[in-house]
Amino acid sequence: MPSHSPLDTTIAVVTPENIAFDYQLAGPFRRMPAYLIDLLVRWAAIVILVVLAFFIGLLINIQTLGPFVIAGMFLTYFVISWFYGTVMETFFNGRTIGKWACGIRVIDVDGRPINGRRAFVRNLLRIVDLFPMAAPGIFVDSDIPPVFIIPTGLVGLIAMMSTKRLQRLGDLAAGTMVIIDQRSWRLPVAKVDDARVPALASFIPADYRISRSMARTLAVYAERRHYLTPARRREVARHLIIPLIDRFEFRSDIDPDLLMYALYYKTFLAESSAELPDLGSLAGYSPLRSSVAEVMVDEATDAEIPIAGVVE
Amino acid sequence: MQLDQTHVKVRLRTMAEIGDLALIMVRRYPAAILVGFATGAVFWALLDLLVLAWIPITESSYGLDDEEAVWEIIRYLAWMGLLVMLQAPVAGVLSTLYLGLAVFEQRPTWASVRTEAKRGFKRWFWKLGIVRFALPPVIFLACRWGQPASGFWDAFVPLVILLWVSLVRASSPFMPEILLLEQCPIRSKSPDVITASRRSKSLHGPMAGDLSGRFISVSCVLVILLFSIGYSLLWARGISFGRWDVMNLFVLLVIYPFSLWCVAGISVMVRILNYLDCRIRLEGWEVELAVRAEAMRQFGEEPLAVATEAAS
Incomplete structure:
Protein backbone atom coordinates (compact mmCIF):
# COMPACT_ATOMS: atom_id res chain seq x y z
CA MET A 1 0.00 0.00 0.00
CA PRO A 2 1.73 3.20 -1.03
CA SER A 3 1.94 5.82 1.68
CA HIS A 4 -0.25 8.31 -0.23
CA SER A 5 -3.23 5.95 -0.54
CA PRO A 6 -5.91 6.49 2.10
CA LEU A 7 -5.78 4.14 5.04
CA ASP A 8 -8.19 1.26 4.57
CA THR A 9 -8.48 -2.49 4.85
CA THR A 10 -8.19 -2.95 1.08
CA ILE A 11 -5.33 -4.01 -1.14
CA ALA A 12 -4.87 -3.83 -4.89
CA VAL A 13 -3.64 -7.07 -6.47
CA VAL A 14 -2.50 -7.52 -10.07
CA THR A 15 -2.72 -11.19 -11.06
CA PRO A 16 -0.05 -12.83 -13.26
CA GLU A 17 -2.61 -12.50 -16.09
CA ASN A 18 -2.36 -8.73 -15.57
CA ILE A 19 -5.87 -8.38 -14.20
CA ALA A 20 -6.24 -5.90 -11.35
CA PHE A 21 -8.52 -6.54 -8.39
CA ASP A 22 -9.26 -4.54 -5.29
CA TYR A 23 -9.58 -6.97 -2.42
CA GLN A 24 -10.91 -6.15 0.99
CA LEU A 25 -8.67 -7.77 3.60
CA ALA A 26 -10.02 -9.70 6.56
CA GLY A 27 -8.16 -8.81 9.73
CA PRO A 28 -8.18 -10.49 13.15
CA PHE A 29 -11.59 -9.18 14.20
CA ARG A 30 -13.23 -10.47 11.04
CA ARG A 31 -11.36 -13.78 11.27
CA MET A 32 -11.98 -14.49 14.95
CA PRO A 33 -15.67 -15.48 14.55
CA ALA A 34 -14.67 -17.78 11.65
CA TYR A 35 -12.01 -19.39 13.85
CA LEU A 36 -14.51 -19.91 16.68
CA ILE A 37 -17.05 -21.51 14.30
CA ASP A 38 -14.35 -23.81 12.92
CA LEU A 39 -13.31 -24.71 16.46
CA LEU A 40 -16.90 -25.68 17.24
CA VAL A 41 -17.20 -27.67 14.01
CA ARG A 42 -13.93 -29.51 14.71
CA TRP A 43 -14.93 -30.40 18.26
CA ALA A 44 -18.42 -31.42 17.18
CA ALA A 45 -16.91 -33.75 14.57
CA ILE A 46 -14.44 -35.17 17.11
CA VAL A 47 -17.16 -35.76 19.73
CA ILE A 48 -19.49 -37.42 17.21
CA LEU A 49 -16.73 -39.72 15.94
CA VAL A 50 -15.56 -40.58 19.46
CA VAL A 51 -19.10 -41.43 20.61
CA LEU A 52 -19.59 -43.50 17.45
CA ALA A 53 -16.30 -45.34 18.03
CA PHE A 54 -17.25 -45.96 21.67
CA PHE A 55 -20.58 -47.54 20.68
CA ILE A 56 -18.92 -49.64 17.99
CA GLY A 57 -16.43 -50.76 20.64
CA LEU A 58 -19.33 -51.71 22.93
CA LEU A 59 -21.13 -53.57 20.19
CA ILE A 60 -18.15 -55.61 19.08
CA ASN A 61 -16.02 -56.43 22.08
CA ILE A 62 -14.66 -53.59 24.14
CA GLN A 63 -12.22 -55.87 25.99
CA THR A 64 -10.45 -56.99 22.83
CA LEU A 65 -10.87 -53.95 20.65
CA GLY A 66 -10.73 -51.34 23.45
CA PRO A 67 -7.10 -50.28 22.89
CA PHE A 68 -7.73 -50.01 19.14
CA VAL A 69 -10.82 -47.88 19.73
CA ILE A 70 -8.85 -45.58 22.03
CA ALA A 71 -6.00 -45.39 19.51
CA GLY A 72 -8.56 -44.67 16.79
CA MET A 73 -10.06 -41.88 18.88
CA PHE A 74 -6.67 -40.22 19.35
CA LEU A 75 -5.95 -40.64 15.65
CA THR A 76 -9.30 -39.04 14.79
CA TYR A 77 -8.59 -36.14 17.12
CA PHE A 78 -5.15 -35.64 15.55
CA VAL A 79 -6.36 -35.85 11.94
CA ILE A 80 -9.35 -33.53 12.43
CA SER A 81 -7.40 -31.01 14.50
CA TRP A 82 -4.51 -30.74 12.10
CA PHE A 83 -5.98 -31.42 8.67
CA TYR A 84 -9.52 -30.01 8.80
CA GLY A 85 -8.34 -26.56 7.66
CA THR A 86 -5.94 -27.93 5.06
CA VAL A 87 -8.49 -30.19 3.39
CA MET A 88 -11.34 -27.68 3.48
CA GLU A 89 -9.26 -24.78 2.14
CA THR A 90 -7.75 -26.94 -0.60
CA PHE A 91 -11.01 -28.37 -1.91
CA PHE A 92 -13.45 -25.52 -1.17
CA ASN A 93 -11.66 -22.60 -2.80
CA GLY A 94 -9.91 -21.32 0.32
CA ARG A 95 -12.92 -21.64 2.60
CA THR A 96 -13.61 -23.63 5.74
CA ILE A 97 -17.11 -23.82 7.21
CA GLY A 98 -16.33 -20.90 9.53
CA LYS A 99 -14.85 -18.82 6.72
CA TRP A 100 -17.81 -19.59 4.50
CA ALA A 101 -20.22 -18.54 7.26
CA CYS A 102 -18.31 -15.29 7.78
CA GLY A 103 -17.92 -14.55 4.08
CA ILE A 104 -14.12 -14.74 3.93
CA ARG A 105 -11.64 -16.93 2.07
CA VAL A 106 -7.94 -17.53 1.64
CA ILE A 107 -6.14 -16.68 -1.59
CA ASP A 108 -2.47 -16.45 -2.40
CA VAL A 109 -0.81 -13.03 -2.45
CA ASP A 110 -1.05 -12.92 -6.27
CA GLY A 111 -4.82 -13.18 -6.06
CA ARG A 112 -4.96 -16.82 -7.25
CA PRO A 113 -6.84 -19.62 -5.47
CA ILE A 114 -4.92 -21.37 -2.73
CA ASN A 115 -3.34 -24.79 -3.42
CA GLY A 116 -2.85 -27.79 -1.11
CA ARG A 117 0.75 -27.00 -0.19
CA ARG A 118 -0.04 -23.43 0.83
CA ALA A 119 -3.13 -24.57 2.78
CA PHE A 120 -1.00 -27.15 4.62
CA VAL A 121 1.74 -24.67 5.56
CA ARG A 122 -0.65 -21.97 6.85
CA ASN A 123 -2.66 -24.47 8.90
CA LEU A 124 0.47 -26.13 10.27
CA LEU A 125 1.67 -22.79 11.62
CA ARG A 126 -1.66 -21.83 13.17
CA ILE A 127 -0.49 -23.17 16.53
CA VAL A 128 2.38 -20.65 16.49
CA ASP A 129 0.02 -17.79 15.73
CA LEU A 130 -2.21 -18.76 18.65
CA PHE A 131 0.77 -18.53 20.99
CA PRO A 132 1.19 -18.05 23.96
CA MET A 133 -1.23 -20.63 25.29
CA ALA A 134 -2.73 -20.01 28.70
CA ALA A 135 -3.57 -22.56 31.36
CA PRO A 136 -6.73 -21.95 33.41
CA GLY A 137 -5.14 -23.40 36.56
CA ILE A 138 -2.23 -21.00 36.60
CA PHE A 139 -4.17 -18.37 38.58
CA VAL A 140 -5.20 -20.72 41.37
CA ASP A 141 -3.11 -22.87 43.66
CA SER A 142 -3.71 -26.39 42.53
CA ASP A 143 -1.91 -29.71 42.62
CA ILE A 144 -3.06 -30.44 39.08
CA PRO A 145 -0.35 -29.53 36.57
CA PRO A 146 -1.39 -26.65 34.28
CA VAL A 147 -2.87 -27.59 30.89
CA PHE A 148 -2.10 -24.94 28.29
CA ILE A 149 -5.26 -24.94 26.19
CA ILE A 150 -6.50 -21.34 25.93
CA PRO A 151 -4.95 -19.49 22.99
CA THR A 152 -4.16 -15.83 23.54
CA GLY A 153 -3.30 -15.32 19.86
CA LEU A 154 -0.99 -12.39 20.54
CA VAL A 155 1.74 -13.63 18.17
CA GLY A 156 -0.77 -13.74 15.30
CA LEU A 157 -2.25 -10.37 16.31
CA ILE A 158 1.16 -8.67 16.31
CA ALA A 159 2.04 -10.33 12.99
CA MET A 160 -1.21 -9.12 11.40
CA MET A 161 -0.73 -5.63 12.79
CA SER A 162 2.78 -5.48 11.32
CA THR A 163 2.01 -6.63 7.77
CA LYS A 164 0.25 -4.63 5.08
CA ARG A 165 -1.84 -7.64 4.01
CA LEU A 166 -2.92 -8.41 7.61
CA GLN A 167 -1.10 -11.76 7.45
CA ARG A 168 -0.41 -13.99 10.41
CA LEU A 169 2.83 -16.00 10.48
CA GLY A 170 1.15 -18.95 8.74
CA ASP A 171 0.04 -16.65 5.92
CA LEU A 172 3.51 -15.15 5.61
CA ALA A 173 5.11 -18.59 5.35
CA ALA A 174 2.52 -19.86 2.85
CA GLY A 175 2.30 -16.64 0.82
CA THR A 176 -1.43 -16.29 1.42
CA MET A 177 -3.87 -13.67 2.69
CA VAL A 178 -7.47 -13.75 3.85
CA ILE A 179 -9.97 -11.59 2.01
CA ILE A 180 -13.64 -10.75 2.25
CA ASP A 181 -15.43 -12.72 -0.38
CA GLN A 182 -16.46 -9.92 -2.71
CA ARG A 183 -14.38 -8.49 -5.48
CA SER A 184 -15.40 -4.91 -5.94
CA TRP A 185 -17.98 -2.39 -5.02
CA ARG A 186 -19.81 -0.74 -7.82
CA LEU A 187 -22.22 2.05 -7.18
CA PRO A 188 -25.65 0.93 -8.34
CA VAL A 189 -27.50 3.23 -10.72
CA ALA A 190 -30.23 4.79 -8.62
CA LYS A 191 -33.77 4.63 -9.98
CA VAL A 192 -35.46 7.97 -10.33
CA ASP A 193 -39.22 7.75 -9.96
CA ASP A 194 -39.93 11.34 -8.99
CA ALA A 195 -41.53 13.22 -11.91
CA ALA A 283 -46.27 20.87 -16.54
CA GLY A 284 -45.34 24.35 -17.58
CA TYR A 285 -43.35 25.03 -14.45
CA SER A 286 -40.01 26.74 -14.89
CA PRO A 287 -37.32 27.12 -12.22
CA LEU A 288 -35.70 29.99 -14.13
CA ARG A 289 -35.62 33.39 -12.47
CA SER A 290 -36.60 35.08 -15.72
CA SER A 291 -39.65 32.93 -16.16
CA VAL A 292 -42.99 34.13 -14.86
CA ALA A 293 -44.46 30.67 -14.72
CA GLU A 294 -45.30 29.44 -11.25
CA VAL A 295 -45.97 26.11 -9.77
CA MET A 296 -49.61 25.16 -9.97
CA VAL A 297 -50.08 23.19 -6.85
CA ASP A 298 -53.37 21.51 -6.31
CA GLU A 299 -53.81 21.88 -2.58
CA ALA A 300 -56.41 19.16 -2.51
CA THR A 301 -53.89 16.40 -3.26
CA ASP A 302 -50.68 15.46 -1.52
CA ALA A 303 -49.02 14.20 -4.69
CA GLU A 304 -47.91 17.55 -5.93
CA ILE A 305 -44.97 18.76 -3.94
CA PRO A 306 -43.44 21.96 -5.23
CA ILE A 307 -39.93 21.90 -6.61
CA ALA A 308 -39.01 24.81 -4.41
CA GLY A 309 -37.72 23.84 -1.03
CA VAL A 310 -36.39 25.49 2.05
CA VAL A 311 -33.09 27.17 1.41
CA GLU A 312 -31.83 28.67 4.61
CA MET B 1 -6.98 21.03 1.86
CA GLN B 2 -8.77 18.60 -0.48
CA LEU B 3 -11.70 17.55 1.66
CA ASP B 4 -12.33 14.31 -0.21
CA GLN B 5 -8.62 13.36 -0.25
CA THR B 6 -8.64 12.03 3.32
CA HIS B 7 -5.80 9.95 4.74
CA VAL B 8 -8.25 7.50 6.21
CA LYS B 9 -10.72 6.20 3.66
CA VAL B 10 -14.13 7.56 4.63
CA ARG B 11 -16.72 4.86 3.94
CA LEU B 12 -19.26 2.69 5.70
CA ARG B 13 -17.71 -0.10 7.75
CA THR B 14 -18.82 -3.03 9.86
CA MET B 15 -17.74 -3.35 13.49
CA ALA B 16 -15.14 -6.01 12.60
CA GLU B 17 -13.68 -3.78 9.89
CA ILE B 18 -13.39 -0.93 12.38
CA GLY B 19 -11.42 -3.21 14.72
CA ASP B 20 -9.12 -4.25 11.87
CA LEU B 21 -8.67 -0.67 10.74
CA ALA B 22 -7.77 0.34 14.32
CA LEU B 23 -4.86 -2.10 14.17
CA ILE B 24 -3.74 -0.68 10.81
CA MET B 25 -3.92 2.80 12.33
CA VAL B 26 -1.68 1.67 15.17
CA ARG B 27 0.85 0.58 12.51
CA ARG B 28 0.52 3.73 10.40
CA TYR B 29 0.40 6.18 13.31
CA PRO B 30 2.38 4.51 16.12
CA ALA B 31 3.14 7.98 17.49
CA ALA B 32 -0.53 8.48 18.31
CA ILE B 33 -0.30 5.60 20.79
CA LEU B 34 3.37 5.66 21.81
CA VAL B 35 3.61 9.42 22.28
CA GLY B 36 0.08 10.78 22.44
CA PHE B 37 -1.64 8.20 24.57
CA ALA B 38 1.43 7.39 26.68
CA THR B 39 1.86 11.09 27.55
CA GLY B 40 -1.71 11.29 28.75
CA ALA B 41 -1.69 7.90 30.43
CA VAL B 42 1.54 8.31 32.42
CA PHE B 43 0.08 11.09 34.55
CA TRP B 44 -3.07 9.15 35.35
CA ALA B 45 -1.20 5.86 35.85
CA LEU B 46 1.10 7.47 38.41
CA LEU B 47 -1.86 9.09 40.13
CA ASP B 48 -3.63 5.72 40.33
CA LEU B 49 -0.56 4.04 41.77
CA LEU B 50 -0.21 6.84 44.29
CA VAL B 51 -3.67 6.17 45.73
CA LEU B 52 -3.77 2.37 45.28
CA ALA B 53 -0.25 0.92 45.35
CA TRP B 54 -0.19 0.95 49.16
CA ILE B 55 -2.69 -1.96 49.18
CA PRO B 56 -0.48 -4.67 47.57
CA ILE B 57 2.68 -3.20 49.14
CA THR B 58 1.17 -3.42 52.64
CA GLU B 59 -0.24 -6.90 52.02
CA SER B 60 3.03 -8.20 50.59
CA SER B 61 4.73 -7.48 53.91
CA TYR B 62 2.35 -10.04 55.51
CA GLY B 63 2.46 -12.39 52.51
CA LEU B 64 0.16 -12.19 49.51
CA ASP B 65 -1.04 -15.78 49.86
CA ASP B 66 -3.16 -15.58 53.01
CA GLU B 67 -6.94 -15.32 52.83
CA GLU B 68 -7.22 -11.75 54.12
CA ALA B 69 -4.74 -10.55 51.55
CA VAL B 70 -6.83 -12.04 48.75
CA TRP B 71 -9.74 -9.65 49.51
CA GLU B 72 -7.43 -6.67 49.62
CA ILE B 73 -5.85 -7.70 46.31
CA ILE B 74 -9.29 -8.11 44.72
CA ARG B 75 -10.11 -4.60 46.00
CA TYR B 76 -6.92 -3.28 44.40
CA LEU B 77 -7.56 -5.06 41.08
CA ALA B 78 -11.18 -3.85 40.91
CA TRP B 79 -10.38 -0.21 41.69
CA MET B 80 -7.42 -0.15 39.30
CA GLY B 81 -9.52 -1.60 36.47
CA LEU B 82 -12.31 0.89 37.15
CA LEU B 83 -9.96 3.89 37.33
CA VAL B 84 -8.31 3.04 33.99
CA MET B 85 -11.73 2.63 32.39
CA LEU B 86 -12.83 6.01 33.74
CA GLN B 87 -9.61 7.77 32.76
CA ALA B 88 -9.11 6.29 29.26
CA PRO B 89 -11.01 9.09 27.41
CA VAL B 90 -9.23 11.91 29.23
CA ALA B 91 -5.85 10.18 28.87
CA GLY B 92 -6.55 9.79 25.16
CA VAL B 93 -7.10 13.52 24.51
CA LEU B 94 -3.81 14.00 22.65
CA SER B 95 -4.19 10.83 20.57
CA THR B 96 -7.81 11.72 19.73
CA LEU B 97 -6.70 15.15 18.50
CA TYR B 98 -3.77 13.63 16.61
CA LEU B 99 -5.92 11.01 14.89
CA GLY B 100 -8.61 13.60 14.13
CA LEU B 101 -6.01 15.71 12.34
CA ALA B 102 -4.52 12.60 10.69
CA VAL B 103 -7.75 12.07 8.77
CA PHE B 104 -6.97 15.19 6.73
CA GLU B 105 -3.21 15.58 7.12
CA GLN B 106 -0.51 13.03 6.33
CA ARG B 107 1.60 13.72 9.45
CA PRO B 108 0.07 16.13 11.97
CA THR B 109 2.60 17.93 14.14
CA TRP B 110 2.59 17.51 17.90
CA ALA B 111 2.87 21.26 18.27
CA SER B 112 -0.53 21.73 16.61
CA VAL B 113 -1.98 18.91 18.73
CA ARG B 114 -0.67 20.53 21.93
CA THR B 115 -2.04 23.91 20.88
CA GLU B 116 -5.48 22.42 20.25
CA ALA B 117 -5.42 20.55 23.57
CA LYS B 118 -4.45 23.71 25.46
CA ARG B 119 -7.08 25.81 23.68
CA GLY B 120 -9.93 23.58 24.80
CA PHE B 121 -8.45 22.47 28.14
CA LYS B 122 -11.18 23.87 30.40
CA ARG B 123 -13.89 22.41 28.23
CA TRP B 124 -12.55 18.85 27.93
CA PHE B 125 -11.12 18.63 31.42
CA TRP B 126 -14.42 19.65 33.01
CA LYS B 127 -16.49 17.23 30.97
CA LEU B 128 -14.12 14.24 30.68
CA GLY B 129 -12.11 14.71 33.87
CA ILE B 130 -14.78 15.80 36.34
CA VAL B 131 -18.29 15.12 35.01
CA ARG B 132 -17.30 11.76 33.57
CA PHE B 133 -15.61 10.79 36.84
CA ALA B 134 -11.94 10.47 35.92
CA LEU B 135 -10.70 12.53 38.85
CA PRO B 136 -13.35 12.28 41.64
CA PRO B 137 -12.71 8.57 42.42
CA VAL B 138 -8.98 9.33 42.72
CA ILE B 139 -9.75 11.98 45.35
CA PHE B 140 -12.14 9.55 47.06
CA LEU B 141 -9.45 6.82 47.14
CA ALA B 142 -6.89 9.30 48.45
CA CYS B 143 -9.27 9.97 51.36
CA ARG B 144 -9.48 6.24 52.06
CA TRP B 145 -5.71 5.77 52.01
CA GLY B 146 -4.62 3.18 54.58
CA GLN B 147 -8.12 2.05 55.53
CA PRO B 148 -9.15 -1.63 55.41
CA ALA B 149 -11.51 -2.96 52.72
CA SER B 150 -15.18 -2.29 53.32
CA GLY B 151 -18.15 -3.89 51.63
CA PHE B 152 -19.90 -0.57 51.05
CA TRP B 153 -16.99 1.62 49.96
CA ASP B 154 -15.02 -0.98 48.02
CA ALA B 155 -17.75 -3.14 46.49
CA PHE B 156 -21.04 -1.20 46.36
CA VAL B 157 -19.61 2.22 45.43
CA PRO B 158 -17.35 1.02 42.58
CA LEU B 159 -20.19 -1.14 41.26
CA VAL B 160 -22.54 1.85 41.18
CA ILE B 161 -19.86 3.96 39.46
CA LEU B 162 -19.26 1.18 36.93
CA LEU B 163 -22.96 0.86 36.10
CA TRP B 164 -23.46 4.61 35.88
CA VAL B 165 -20.40 5.13 33.67
CA SER B 166 -21.33 2.19 31.46
CA LEU B 167 -24.79 3.69 30.93
CA VAL B 168 -23.39 7.14 30.15
CA ARG B 169 -20.66 5.80 27.89
CA ALA B 170 -22.99 3.45 26.05
CA SER B 171 -25.52 6.21 25.38
CA SER B 172 -23.06 8.98 24.45
CA PRO B 173 -19.72 7.42 23.58
CA PHE B 174 -18.47 10.20 21.30
CA MET B 175 -18.43 13.08 23.78
CA PRO B 176 -14.59 13.31 23.59
CA GLU B 177 -14.80 13.72 19.80
CA ILE B 178 -17.61 16.28 20.10
CA LEU B 179 -15.52 18.34 22.52
CA LEU B 180 -12.12 17.87 20.91
CA LEU B 181 -12.72 17.57 17.18
CA GLU B 182 -16.00 19.42 16.69
CA GLN B 183 -15.05 21.86 19.47
CA CYS B 184 -18.61 22.37 20.64
CA PRO B 185 -18.88 24.64 23.68
CA ILE B 186 -20.25 23.16 26.91
CA ARG B 187 -22.91 25.87 27.28
CA SER B 188 -24.14 28.90 25.42
CA LYS B 189 -26.83 31.54 25.96
CA SER B 190 -27.67 31.59 22.28
CA PRO B 191 -30.15 28.91 21.19
CA ASP B 192 -28.47 28.86 17.75
CA VAL B 193 -25.10 27.67 19.06
CA ILE B 194 -24.63 23.91 18.90
CA THR B 195 -23.51 23.07 22.41
CA ALA B 196 -21.92 19.74 23.35
CA SER B 197 -25.16 18.44 24.84
CA ARG B 198 -27.25 19.48 21.80
CA ARG B 199 -24.70 17.93 19.47
CA SER B 200 -24.57 14.80 21.61
CA LYS B 201 -28.35 14.49 21.42
CA SER B 202 -28.41 14.88 17.65
CA LEU B 203 -25.47 12.50 17.09
CA HIS B 204 -26.27 9.79 19.62
CA GLY B 205 -30.05 9.99 19.80
CA PRO B 206 -30.98 8.41 16.46
CA MET B 207 -28.44 5.58 16.88
CA ALA B 208 -28.91 4.91 20.61
CA GLY B 209 -29.71 1.20 20.28
CA ASP B 210 -26.98 0.57 17.76
CA LEU B 211 -24.39 2.44 19.83
CA SER B 212 -25.27 0.53 23.01
CA GLY B 213 -24.89 -2.77 21.16
CA ARG B 214 -21.55 -1.66 19.81
CA PHE B 215 -20.43 -0.55 23.28
CA ILE B 216 -21.19 -3.99 24.71
CA SER B 217 -19.49 -5.90 21.88
CA VAL B 218 -16.40 -3.64 21.93
CA SER B 219 -16.20 -4.01 25.72
CA CYS B 220 -16.28 -7.82 25.42
CA VAL B 221 -13.51 -7.81 22.81
CA LEU B 222 -11.43 -5.42 24.92
CA VAL B 223 -11.76 -7.71 27.96
CA ILE B 224 -10.52 -10.66 25.86
CA LEU B 225 -7.68 -8.47 24.60
CA LEU B 226 -6.83 -7.49 28.18
CA PHE B 227 -6.56 -11.13 29.13
CA SER B 228 -4.48 -11.84 26.03
CA ILE B 229 -2.00 -9.00 26.64
CA GLY B 230 -1.83 -9.63 30.39
CA TYR B 231 -1.19 -13.33 30.02
CA SER B 232 1.38 -12.78 27.25
CA LEU B 233 3.30 -10.41 29.52
CA LEU B 234 3.17 -12.99 32.34
CA TRP B 235 4.38 -15.62 29.91
CA ALA B 236 7.22 -13.42 28.65
CA ARG B 237 8.27 -12.80 32.27
CA GLY B 238 8.05 -16.53 33.01
CA ILE B 239 10.16 -17.47 29.97
CA SER B 240 12.72 -14.73 30.62
CA PHE B 241 13.19 -15.03 34.38
CA GLY B 242 11.67 -18.42 35.23
CA ARG B 243 9.10 -16.78 37.54
CA TRP B 244 5.54 -17.94 36.96
CA ASP B 245 3.87 -16.79 40.19
CA VAL B 246 0.95 -14.45 39.71
CA MET B 247 0.54 -13.08 43.24
CA ASN B 248 3.56 -10.90 43.05
CA LEU B 249 4.21 -7.16 43.43
CA PHE B 250 5.69 -6.84 39.94
CA VAL B 251 2.58 -8.40 38.40
CA LEU B 252 0.21 -6.28 40.46
CA LEU B 253 2.00 -2.95 40.17
CA VAL B 254 3.45 -3.17 36.66
CA ILE B 255 2.01 -5.92 34.44
CA TYR B 256 -1.65 -5.46 35.40
CA PRO B 257 -1.82 -1.64 35.04
CA PHE B 258 0.31 -1.77 31.88
CA SER B 259 -2.08 -4.30 30.25
CA LEU B 260 -5.03 -2.11 31.23
CA TRP B 261 -3.48 0.99 29.68
CA CYS B 262 -2.54 -0.89 26.46
CA VAL B 263 -6.17 -1.89 26.03
CA ALA B 264 -7.30 1.65 26.91
CA GLY B 265 -5.05 2.96 24.10
CA ILE B 266 -6.62 0.61 21.57
CA SER B 267 -10.08 1.59 22.82
CA VAL B 268 -9.34 5.23 21.91
CA MET B 269 -8.47 4.16 18.33
CA VAL B 270 -11.60 2.05 18.06
CA ARG B 271 -13.75 4.87 19.48
CA ILE B 272 -12.53 7.46 16.99
CA LEU B 273 -13.11 5.09 14.06
CA ASN B 274 -16.56 4.31 15.44
CA TYR B 275 -17.21 8.05 15.61
CA LEU B 276 -16.30 8.45 11.93
CA ASP B 277 -18.52 5.49 11.08
CA CYS B 278 -21.40 6.95 13.11
CA ARG B 279 -21.13 10.27 11.28
CA ILE B 280 -21.03 8.47 7.95
CA ARG B 281 -24.10 6.38 8.76
CA LEU B 282 -26.15 9.12 10.33
CA GLU B 283 -25.06 12.27 8.56
CA GLY B 284 -23.57 11.03 5.30
CA TRP B 285 -20.27 12.62 6.25
CA GLU B 286 -18.44 11.10 3.27
CA VAL B 287 -21.12 12.59 0.98
CA GLU B 288 -20.74 16.01 2.61
CA LEU B 289 -16.96 15.90 2.18
CA ALA B 290 -17.33 14.89 -1.49
CA VAL B 291 -19.91 17.63 -2.16
CA ARG B 292 -17.90 20.32 -0.37
CA ALA B 293 -14.70 19.27 -2.17
CA GLU B 294 -16.50 19.42 -5.52
CA ALA B 295 -17.89 22.87 -4.68
CA MET B 296 -14.34 24.03 -3.91
CA ARG B 297 -13.08 22.55 -7.20
CA GLN B 298 -15.76 24.32 -9.23
CA PHE B 299 -16.05 27.62 -7.40
CA GLY B 300 -12.70 28.13 -5.65
CA GLU B 301 -13.07 28.72 -1.92
CA GLU B 302 -15.88 26.96 -0.13
CA PRO B 303 -18.75 29.04 -1.54
CA LEU B 304 -21.20 28.48 1.30
CA ALA B 305 -18.65 29.53 3.93
CA VAL B 306 -17.89 32.68 1.91
CA ALA B 307 -21.59 33.43 1.56
CA THR B 308 -22.17 32.93 5.31
CA GLU B 309 -19.23 35.18 6.15
CA ALA B 310 -20.50 37.87 3.78
CA ALA B 311 -23.96 37.66 5.33
CA SER B 312 -22.60 38.01 8.84
Missing part, protein backbone atom coordinates in the same frame (compact mmCIF):
# COMPACT_ATOMS: atom_id res chain seq x y z
CA ARG A 196 -40.05 16.52 -10.71
CA VAL A 197 -36.49 15.30 -11.28
CA PRO A 198 -36.57 14.94 -15.10
CA ALA A 199 -38.59 18.15 -15.30
CA LEU A 200 -35.93 20.08 -13.39
CA ALA A 201 -33.12 18.31 -15.26
CA SER A 202 -34.49 19.58 -18.56
CA PHE A 203 -33.78 23.16 -17.43
CA ILE A 204 -30.11 22.57 -16.63
CA PRO A 205 -28.18 24.56 -19.23
CA ALA A 206 -26.72 22.41 -21.99
CA ASP A 207 -23.37 24.21 -21.74
CA TYR A 208 -22.86 22.96 -18.18
CA ARG A 209 -20.32 20.14 -18.55
CA ILE A 210 -20.25 17.45 -15.86
CA SER A 211 -16.64 16.61 -14.97
CA ARG A 212 -15.52 13.14 -13.86
CA SER A 213 -15.18 14.25 -10.25
CA MET A 214 -18.64 15.86 -10.37
CA ALA A 215 -20.09 12.63 -11.79
CA ARG A 216 -18.47 10.67 -8.96
CA THR A 217 -19.81 13.12 -6.39
CA LEU A 218 -23.31 12.87 -7.84
CA ALA A 219 -23.14 9.07 -7.81
CA VAL A 220 -22.06 9.04 -4.15
CA TYR A 221 -24.84 11.48 -3.29
CA ALA A 222 -27.54 9.52 -5.12
CA GLU A 223 -26.42 6.24 -3.56
CA ARG A 224 -26.56 7.57 0.01
CA ARG A 225 -29.36 10.13 -0.09
CA HIS A 226 -32.02 7.55 0.79
CA TYR A 227 -30.34 6.98 4.16
CA LEU A 228 -30.37 10.67 5.09
CA THR A 229 -33.21 12.78 6.43
CA PRO A 230 -34.64 15.38 4.00
CA ALA A 231 -33.22 18.19 6.15
CA ARG A 232 -29.77 16.65 6.12
CA ARG A 233 -29.94 16.07 2.34
CA ARG A 234 -30.65 19.76 1.82
CA GLU A 235 -27.88 20.72 4.22
CA VAL A 236 -25.33 18.59 2.34
CA ALA A 237 -26.49 19.56 -1.15
CA ARG A 238 -26.50 23.31 -0.39
CA HIS A 239 -22.67 23.43 -0.47
CA LEU A 240 -22.70 22.77 -4.19
CA ILE A 241 -26.17 23.79 -5.22
CA ILE A 242 -26.28 27.39 -3.98
CA PRO A 243 -23.49 28.54 -6.34
CA LEU A 244 -24.96 26.37 -9.09
CA ILE A 245 -28.37 28.06 -8.71
CA ASP A 246 -26.60 31.33 -9.49
CA ARG A 247 -24.75 29.76 -12.38
CA PHE A 248 -27.96 28.29 -13.86
CA GLU A 249 -29.95 31.47 -13.09
CA PHE A 250 -32.56 29.44 -11.22
CA ARG A 251 -34.95 30.72 -8.55
CA SER A 252 -33.26 30.85 -5.16
CA ASP A 253 -35.91 28.70 -3.45
CA ILE A 254 -35.17 25.56 -5.47
CA ASP A 255 -34.83 22.48 -3.25
CA PRO A 256 -31.05 21.75 -3.23
CA ASP A 257 -31.65 18.02 -2.86
CA LEU A 258 -33.93 17.95 -5.86
CA LEU A 259 -31.51 19.88 -8.05
CA MET A 260 -28.68 17.58 -6.99
CA TYR A 261 -30.79 14.61 -7.96
CA ALA A 262 -31.73 16.29 -11.24
CA LEU A 263 -28.02 16.69 -12.00
CA TYR A 264 -27.55 13.00 -11.27
CA TYR A 265 -30.45 12.18 -13.59
CA LYS A 266 -29.02 14.34 -16.37
CA THR A 267 -25.58 12.76 -15.98
CA PHE A 268 -26.46 9.11 -15.74
CA LEU A 269 -30.03 8.53 -16.90
CA ALA A 270 -31.31 11.28 -19.17
CA GLU A 271 -30.02 9.80 -22.42
CA SER A 272 -31.77 6.51 -21.85
CA SER A 273 -35.16 8.22 -21.40
CA ALA A 274 -36.99 8.76 -24.62
CA GLU A 275 -39.21 11.57 -23.43
CA LEU A 276 -40.22 13.43 -20.30
CA PRO A 277 -42.73 11.57 -18.13
CA ASP A 278 -46.17 13.03 -17.48
CA LEU A 279 -45.58 15.98 -15.15
CA GLY A 280 -49.21 16.49 -14.16
CA SER A 281 -49.72 19.84 -12.51
CA LEU A 282 -46.00 20.59 -12.76
